[in-house]
Amino acid sequence: MAYVKLTGLPKLYFAHIYGAEEYVNELPACKNKIEISYVSEGRMSGVKGGVSYTNEKYDVSCNLYLTKTLVNCKCFHEHHTTAFQVPFEITEERQETALSLPSRLSLSTYGHIHELIDEIIRLNTLHPERHFTLSGLFLQLLEEYSLLSETGGEKQYQSAALYVRKAKEYIYKNLHRPITQKEIARQLNITPEHLCAVFKKANDMPLMHFVNQVKLSKIREVMKHENLKLYEAAELYGYSDPNYVSRLFKKYYDKNITDHETEN
DSSP: OOOOEEOOOOEEEEEEEOOOOOOEEEOOOOOTTTEEEEEEEEOEEETTTTTTEETTTTTTTOOOOOOEEEEOOSEEEEEEEEEEEOOEEEEEOOOOOOOOOSSSEOSSSOOOHHHHHHHHHHHEEEEEEEOOHHHHHHHHHHHHHHHHSSOOOOHHHHHHHEEEEEEEHHHHHHHTTOOHHHHHHHHHHHHHHHHHHHHHHHHHHHHHHHHHHHHHHHHHHHHHHHHOOHHHHHTTTOOOOOHHHHHHHHHHHHSOOOGGGGOO
């Protein structure tokens, strides 16, 4: 399986809903373009890279525009689509920041991933100037697509995605105090072991590793911009021992947390 590693930030190319009784189109290969779409009515057929495909209602597809795509839909259909320009690389090895983006995901119902596509379309229609929000939604969409592709099925994906999303929400709401894995799992009404497993699969890192990285990033930020001492910044994010914070940062990043003070 090939993986996609983004090497830059996405910029909106288009986002719209399109329906027609007949739809014939040729989409040439295009560098640094990713399109995610789903069929809301009917079906779409065509040939991509010499291989025939058919997308049924609720199927979600990803086009990396690596090869020419011929769309040849002879019956009524409607699809919701969004595309962004974003530099990326293809890698054969699973890396920490790489995404699994197969050409099609077969789904049977309308779900969160469809909602994200529709939210991008809605926001672009009403507030096209909100570039950063649109880019953030697309990054979230890619993450959801990748997570869905790597789980054992639609039901498992929906549960895993929900747990991961709610865990992150809880973490960001409680950054200013100590947080434990057991505490988060208790809030989600699942076992700590199950939470750790689904979180690590979705983010390629243990849950507490994620918690610490987010907190350490915030500590560095306030030290730099608010001119706080390490112990003062550490207390803001629930750490009572600044030496522990210093060791933790050194372990994760192989440099001292105070090095940033001399950066330009």
